[in-house]
Amino acid sequence: MKKLFVFVAALLTLTGMALFAADPVEGLWKSVDEDGVATAFWKIYEKNGVLYGEILKIVGKPDDTIATAAKPSYKNFPVPGSVNQMKVVGTPWIYGLKKKAPGQWEGGFIIDVRKGDIYNCKITFRPADGKKYKTDVLEMRGEIGLGIGRSQYWLRATEMELK
Numbered sequence: 001m002k003k004l005f006v007f008v009a010a011l012l013t014l015t016g017m018a019l020f021a022a023d024p025v026e027g028l029w030k031s032v033d034e035d036g037v038a039t040a041f042w043k044i045y046e047k048n049g050v051l052y053g054e055i056l057k058i059v060g061k062p063d064d065t066i067a068t069a070a071k072p073s074y075k076n077f078p079v080p081g082s083v084n085q086m087k088v089v090g091t092p093w094i095y096g097l098k099k100k101a102p103g104q105w106e107g108g109f110i111i112d113v114r115k116g117d118i119y120n121c122k123i124t125f126r127p128a129d130g131k132k133y134k135t136d137v138l139e140m141r142g143e144i145g146l147g148i149g150r151s152q153y154w155l156r157a158t159e160m161e162l163k
Contacts, residue, residue, distance in 0.1 A: 024103045024125040025051065028157040029138055041157050044094070044123070044138070051105045051123065052078070053094030055113075057162055063089045069116040074109070088113050094121060103127075110142050119143055126153070 026045055030038045041057040058065060070084040077083055078095045097108030103125030110121035119142030126137045136156050143149030 025105060025123050025138060029154040030157040030161065031152060031154050041162050051097035051108065052092040054092050055089050058088055067113045070111065070113055071116050074111060074118050097121060097123060119149060
């Protein structure tokens, strides 16, 4: 009877952990360009059922860089104020995504702070499979509409890389 109790308790604990586990898209990621060069470090997080992404560090630029190329405002932007006067670091440039399935988010936006353009955004976690994906990646898809757009594949980052 004691063994059964321990087994049931362990099973309930594991089940509870699975229910409250973070989505695999959450965490630290580095955006990389088409040549595989890191451009920025991001924190992707969920808040009240909505996914956001903030830049934590821009490669080769100071942390107090202002997003002067941005427009003054964007549809449903989650922070009040003039967006083109906000710092690049710490502002949610990815916002409004809703979960479609674990590791799949869509229906939100991503702003390219270098140009000020806004795109419809989809994020899909692609786990390492030893074939196409050698490591875990985030497929960041920006679209202008009708499925027209492009994807970047971001890599998992560590706290050490941020320093």
